[in-house]
Amino acid sequence: MTSRTTRNPSKFLVFDLLAVAVFALLARAAHQSESMPFTFTGWLSTVWPFLLGTLIMWVVVPAVRKAPVALVPAGVAVWLGTAACGLVVWGLRHDHVPHISFIIVATVMSGLLLLGWRGIVAVLSHRR
Secondary structure (H helix, E strand, O other): OOHHHHHOOHHHHHHHHHHHHHHHHHHHHHOOOOOOOOOHHHHHHHHHHHHHHHHHHHHHOHHHHHOOOOHHHHHHHHHHHHHHHHHHHHHHHHOOOOOHHHHHHHHHHHHHHHHHHHHHHHHHHHHO
């Protein structure tokens, strides 16, 4: 990536936060029920543990701030940290380990979104 991508990494933090917000919105829409309604507060309940993981990774992993668009290590670190934090908080909130299908779907979908925008940026950068 160019030096433009490292001059203002905070705009890429916004991309990560939006990716996680979309992930939670899709999850909430797919799994709405009486106990988990498709509402703004329901979405907030779903999204905050994953957003927390994203923010933690941006703070504790220097590579994320130095080269936020890189798939490796930044993208992978944000993805795995986001998924792990979200799933651990979910487990603590519900007092049990999430079902394996939930772990797989949450990990794959968050990965597609968090790595996906980076892949798009990489393709567009190579075209220039």
